[in-house]
Amino acid sequence: MCRFVLYLGPRTRLSSLIVDPNHSLIRQSVHSAEREEPLNGDGFGIGWYANELAPEPAVFRSITPAWNNRNLQNLARVVASDCVLAHVRAATQSSGVNEANCHPFRWRRYLCMHNGDIGDFRDVRRKLLASVGDEAFGNVYGSTDSEHFFALFIDCWLASIEQDPALRMARALAQAIDRVLELVRSVGKGSASYLNVAIADGDHAVVSRFTDEVGGKPESLYYFSGNLYPDLPDPSRPGPPVRHEVTVSSERLTSDPGWAEVPAGQIIILRRDRDPEFIAATARRWPARLDSALRAAP
């Protein structure tokens, strides 16, 4: 299990997500509030986009805990971006703590991070790898279930003919969830999976909140529309206010009442020019044309 935060909006300093809030991601690395075990100290990673400089996002990952990493503190203070992903890890037994196992993972312009696990992963791993194409296979460098899930996403994304970039990402994410459930079922041990997965391309993002545990609750996930610090002048945010600014986080970063839960079993879809939209997290019952399946915030 882990904790993560994703941001899409006008340029903001990384510290506004990672360091400054009362319940910032660094705080969650030590004292997460909605997990049984509060500790997420097995490394961390951040990814961000700087479109004017390079099409591919930057990734900074480390095996030391987020709370005592001075490089992270420094970067968070002087780096601003309009699309940010950050993740603190709680490693499971099967995969060691090394940089290849730290989130977010990258493929082309895409970044992916995960909170949860794939049921019976040690048994599923082989079948999963055998089921994807060479491009997706070649992007696996470590041993986490999360990176293997990303390979499924890549595979689904490559096979998609969806034109709209946000919907293509949403579809590939929902299909990857379908595929992983099918793979776990084929192993026959019946463990549940927990799949809170965030994927972004710099201009769009999709985040699922999902489990197939019978009668179970998925891991916590919240979103917030608007400026987290409306009263503070932020030198990294010049210009007029922008409406579509959304933060999605495993736990609420602040006590602001504006935070809302991402509904269980849903994917939240973020775009620069729209309010957040929601769609079911598994693609099996989706209509052919996705537009009609999208719903506004509850």
Added chain:
Amino acid sequence: MCRFVLYLGPRTRLSSLIVDPNHSLIRQSVHSAEREEPLNGDGFGIGWYANELAPEPAVFRSITPAWNNRNLQNLARVVASDCVLAHVRAATQSSGVNEANCHPFRWRRYLCMHNGDIGDFRDVRRKLLASVGDEAFGNVYGSTDSEHFFALFIDCWLASIEQDPALRMARALAQAIDRVLELVRSVGKGSASYLNVAIADGDHAVVSRFTDEVGGKPESLYYFSGNLYPDLPDPSRPGPPVRHEVTVSSERLTSDPGWAEVPAGQIIILRRDRDPEFIAATARRWPARLDSALRAAP
């Protein structure tokens, strides 16, 4: 604040202190039970003696947490020693997480580790360094109060004419405590110090449990005489039982009722050929000949 364990007795595997007990040091790195903040994840270190191979002890230190360090797991399993020190760190703000700041610290045959802090250390540091001789000064590589305290110990030890090696260590420790209190007083801000300090030379060890907080309690510290696992065959412990085997630990490693508190304000003295002895942790009122000041376990 931190947690530590020290062992003097027949050869034992490091894992018997660090990994195997219910409340092992690795457990204490995540869930220490007698500190307000249970986490000790800012690096760790172990030191041990292998007298047949080298006079100086080995030190293995790392900036990653003890609980996820595979090298530590490996070493603990295959290394056995008759004198072991191990420490998990909770860094204070003023000193960063790097290997030079991880305990135990070494000088010649001596290892030192600390749980607590020196009051007003940022103000005390200069005066402390100015007060010690070149040899002690030259052994300071990092920025922790703990390593600076060790410099005071080195200075006192070098000045001592005590013949008995264990008593010379005990005297230098108690004198170092006196000196640090005097230095803090001279700064005039009135903060208290917490000085649970363990020092060993491979055949003897001294551990203080001390604070000058008015009406305060020192950090927790326990000792256990005898084999922690009397019923288990341990391949690292051939030969007949040995009587004088003692473990000193910030928290009780097991639920065995044999654990006893080190009395507040005392130093526990360990030797291979005697029961543990106790002496006051500050040297100011000590008699010239220490023998008469030693007391047996309460």
Added chain:
Amino acid sequence: MCRFVLYLGPRTRLSSLIVDPNHSLIRQSVHSAEREEPLNGDGFGIGWYANELAPEPAVFRSITPAWNNRNLQNLARVVASDCVLAHVRAATQSSGVNEANCHPFRWRRYLCMHNGDIGDFRDVRRKLLASVGDEAFGNVYGSTDSEHFFALFIDCWLASIEQDPALRMARALAQAIDRVLELVRSVGKGSASYLNVAIADGDHAVVSRFTDEVGGKPESLYYFSGNLYPDLPDPSRPGPPVRHEVTVSSERLTSDPGWAEVPAGQIIILRRDRDPEFIAATARRWPARLDSALRAAP
């Protein structure tokens, strides 16, 4: 490419291989003499056996260079063993520097390290993984060709009915070489492989020196029978001299004329009770009973 050293004989301090010789492994990490690029600074690893304490060997690996790692210096000084493997890495582009990619790799009692590369590995990887059983597959945690080669060895070893443990290791190594060549051929790009591979179980060891480069020379590999430091008293080596003591190393550790080349295309086989023996490094033309194929040192 990389450099490595393997030792089988009476207990010796690790420093006698890693630190003390004029051309020690640490020296080779900075200034290797028989590679075009002298640097092997992308992490390192050591493995050693302590049979009296644990059946499985210890492994200590790190992503920092061997030459400046203080933990390595410390361990080398106080750890002694009768079977040691040590490796300094020069990473190739495709696999990052993290602990999972540092040699030696472990499976059960076996340790494996490699100097060289598998031709066209990015294309071979999938087929290789698909060709091995679950046990071998499940032991792959990183992305190096070396660890994948070890999976082939594990697969061949498990399938073997050879009774003699040293010959079983030799057969599995030669078969793994055959299989990797076949896999590279099936990809059809025609690159050569370099396979200097060392595998040990604590009591036996096999080391290949091999390439299928047409007209090419395999990476350098030498062996030395006898005590590297006959004139030095070594506290880690009590007791009378032992005859069968062999060091195998990518480069000669000393200027002693006793070093000999491992012949190209051969595997050197080490046992505690025999002189080194040699056998062809590919198994295709081996007789059913291996005894007759073994040859003494040239």
Added chain:
Amino acid sequence: MCRFVLYLGPRTRLSSLIVDPNHSLIRQSVHSAEREEPLNGDGFGIGWYANELAPEPAVFRSITPAWNNRNLQNLARVVASDCVLAHVRAATQSSGVNEANCHPFRWRRYLCMHNGDIGDFRDVRRKLLASVGDEAFGNVYGSTDSEHFFALFIDCWLASIEQDPALRMARALAQAIDRVLELVRSVGKGSASYLNVAIADGDHAVVSRFTDEVGGKPESLYYFSGNLYPDLPDPSRPGPPVRHEVTVSSERLTSDPGWAEVPAGQIIILRRDRDPEFIAATARRWPARLDSALRAAP
């Protein structure tokens, strides 16, 4: 000894200094051309200014070599700045490889890095620390001569009444050089010092090239005025060309004939609105008003 590069000019991507040039700083970390020992693999650090976001610069330091650090590659690609310092380290025996010992060092808005050493530093250290004020003393966290030199600079800067920020930095640097030479002399062993030191505040920079070795040559140091890549469109550099753009580097980054040596015994002074200026590196014979002592490029 080490290698470094400093840049002051219009915003440029870090990769244009660290990664892209034929003889980039990363190249120099493996194969520096103007040192006897080509290797600078004992950690690295970069510092840069983002004035619009924070007054204090960012620092990213690591104990792993620059050439294999993926975080560095990532940052270099997506971070652009108008004032950059970068350093690759070759550690000397006395100070270990940890982040506190990696350059650049920071104090307030100032960054400092060093190539060279202070003569007889182990003997000089105490006197040096005793000679500086509390503010300078409190900024020393590690054990390098370089960070101690920076403490001398801080002390001189604080004592200065110079109004012009660039001249204040130059004066403090030259005075710090004077002081260190005096300290070394007082120790009486007669070793020479090598003091190529770069200090910046985001808008100005001073870099010395100095040794007091009798008949000796200081470490190499070059500067280049103008755009290193005039023909390449660089997305990080919008707007019209800017004249005063200068790179100062231990070794020439490119084969462009525009590189010139910083004269031995001189400090080069960079400002955003002027051509580089030069002044003697020791302050003893400086006139009271510095303006008259400045010289244009030879």
